[in-house]
Amino acid sequence: MVSYKNSPYQNIVVTQEEEEINVFLDGVPYITLPEPDIAEVELISHVPMLIAEDPREVLMIGGLGGPLREVMRHPSVKRVDYVEIDPYLIATVKEGAKDLVSSELSSRLLSIHLTDGRAFVKSTHNRYDCVILCLSEPSTIERNRYFTEEFFLSVRHVLKEGGVFAFLLPGSLSYYTEELKGVNGTIYASLVSAFPSSMIVPFHKNLFLARKGAPLDALPALLVSRLKERGLETRFLSPSELGYLFEQKRQNWVKETITSRRFTNNRDSLPISFLYWLSYLNLSTSPKFRWLFQAARGARPFHLFTGLCALLLPLFFLRRTAGRALCFSLATTGLSSFVSQAILIFSFQTVFGSIYSEIGALFATSLGGMAVASILVTLIMKRSTFYLALFLSSELGLSLFGVCLSLFLPLSGGRASFHALLFISGGFAGMEFPLATGLYRRDRIGKRVAPLYASDLLGGFLGALFSFFLLPALGFKQSLLFLSATKAASAFLILLSRQDINRK
Incomplete structure (x- = not known):
């Protein structure tokens, strides 16, 4: 452990092993530095940006240390509103990846808003081509509020017609426990309530996509075409990888798995996804108490x-x-x-x-x-x-x-x-x-x-x-x-x- 501090908003811990630096927020892994997970970074940043026809204005809640940089590489971008409530977190990540973060924060395209992400979405008068949520899973009531039906409706309000909303959640490429299925299923049900045009891209972290007033279809060919048109060089999102990610068979499998039963919508006053996430964590720490969480959910x-x-x-x-x-x-x-x-x-x-x-x-x-x-x-x-x-x-x-x-x-x-x-x-x-x-x-x-x-x-x-x-x-x-x-x-x-x- 190289750093332990309490900001007014959260506990921030930094650990280091050789060249690898890991940042934890309230005990939850946040980012690996100096080189973050490139697959996750490119997935959450490029896919929604490529779906948007001409993304000029982008809202990012979180995303420092990789996603911000990738979003600003798209030539059509004119403005990126980056929302982060904790300045201590920005300083901590900057210490671990000075070159990467300095280049992100010094961009003329970037506007930094040191405020709560949900409050910003509710109060802003701007309208966006893309809204990208780069926050961890609903591990607390505070974090759960970013995955509720109420928040998704607020995001829909700030999106332009045809705008795209994206976020990641833990997933699987082979098997879903009932608990992991519940985390994804309750949040997907809430997303569909706000965005009828929604989909899940299966990966070790599922990419949730939603679009306002436009369908999400013919994506692999469209994404490959726009990737070439915009002259973007990527390390993970190759044309073949995009074809694999959006393969129809895999799309059908993950949707059928997650929607195999009807899940309750995750709401501000019914944080059911939070309970499913606690149940999911319990499987890896105290599986003998699984029955207790099952009884509570029922x-x-x-x-x-x-x-x-x-x-x-x-x-x-x-x-x-x-x-x-x-x-x-x-x-x-x-x-x-x-x-x-x-x-x-x-x-x-x-x-x-x-x-x-x-x-x-x-x-x-x-x-x-x-x-x-x-x-x-x-x-x-x-x-x-x-x-x-x-x-x-x-x-x-x-x-x-x-x-x-x-x-x-x-x-x-x-x-x-x-x-x-x-x-x-x-x-x-x-x-x-x-x-x-x-x-x-x-x-x-x-x-x-x-x-x-x-x-x-x-x-x-x-x-x-x-x-x-x-x-x-x-x-x-x-x-x-x-x-x-x-x-x-x-x-x-x-x-x-x-x-x-x-x-x-």
């Missing part, structure tokens, strides 16, 4: 509601006690609060991109809401004996909070709105614990607090598991509605147990 709201009913029935038919009702209530509050905050943080990432330098402030806001609510409720309890009414109000408030959040998905707005929602979510969690301790066993302090606190922690633990495994599969809206139903059931159980609670 989860549906019906399964969760069935499980909730199975859990509630004994509580309803056994003798209802204050302890059981309050412990169940705090467990569901821990679950609901954790998952709703995870949804808010994931939505924040979707809107603003990097969360690397802001996660501390977001958590602090949530904890601040918890602290303020706890203090206020404690003060109110000194002046009031209506503990049960306050507790039921907090239960129903948390249930309604989830319903309201689900109605406004996907969330948008400024940073202040997300902080306000996190403060409110934390507040609901903070107000219940002191109320529960006031309702349950007013004598014997230790015995009343221990089971309640344990229930709250158990709910938070289940919330963490839910957020990791089930949230990407169910989506934000269905998850919030399930949690709202859980809190409504919890409030109903408290109401049925009110006589036992009042005796305490």
Whole structure:
């Protein structure tokens, strides 16, 4: 390891073995220097540019260290907008391949935009002949937002008629596991929703191509012809290689493989491709847990509601006690609060991109809401004996909070709105614990607090598991509605147990 640094946006690690330099972003391989993978570079840069009839204006999200250079070799290019949010990454790559990167960045054709790629696409008034996405697979929620139906529709909006959009995803030339099939299948389904004219070029990294308002046909002969017309010398994309890449038999095979089942579209509020990617990584690290990811991907709201009913029935038919009702209530509050905050943080990432330098402030806001609510409720309890009414109000408030959040998905707005929602979510969690301790066993302090606190922690633990495994599969809206139903059931159980609670 020759370099380890944290920028405001990500962790950047540089390793070197002899002459080879590798750059990792948040642990994910980004580029090999001083000579990047020439096959990938030429595939992602030249193929979409050759499909475009007369590419003059190009948008590249990522692509430093090879793709930029290749795109600017096309003689018709007049302007390339290069979008990269992290200046530290540019400096790091420049250190590893000074000649290559310096020539790219010094070109008069290049305009550098140090901003979030998705925000740039949404705000720009320019229209492009080509949009090339040079980012890694959906390994995080932040990266997944570049492979959703919403982003593809935004790209379509900034493309000129006949414009081409391209990106790479991990693929295979022989066999697709269910997980790899899911990564490609969910993203391809989303791409087709935005671009009816779409295709996949099979390679060890599949090239996804989409075109606005024009078909993608007769490509091998067209690409070879334009390659010669533009006088481009390539090391990988020879006429024979182009013929092989676009061979109809291989095209049919990869399309049939990936579309052999109907996949859910990858969306901002349903990041299913992210879950498939985690499942795919799990195969190489802990394959014995494959069943767990398969179960998570197959989860549906019906399964969760069935499980909730199975859990509630004994509580309803056994003798209802204050302890059981309050412990169940705090467990569901821990679950609901954790998952709703995870949804808010994931939505924040979707809107603003990097969360690397802001996660501390977001958590602090949530904890601040918890602290303020706890203090206020404690003060109110000194002046009031209506503990049960306050507790039921907090239960129903948390249930309604989830319903309201689900109605406004996907969330948008400024940073202040997300902080306000996190403060409110934390507040609901903070107000219940002191109320529960006031309702349950007013004598014997230790015995009343221990089971309640344990229930709250158990709910938070289940919330963490839910957020990791089930949230990407169910989506934000269905998850919030399930949690709202859980809190409504919890409030109903408290109401049925009110006589036992009042005796305490």
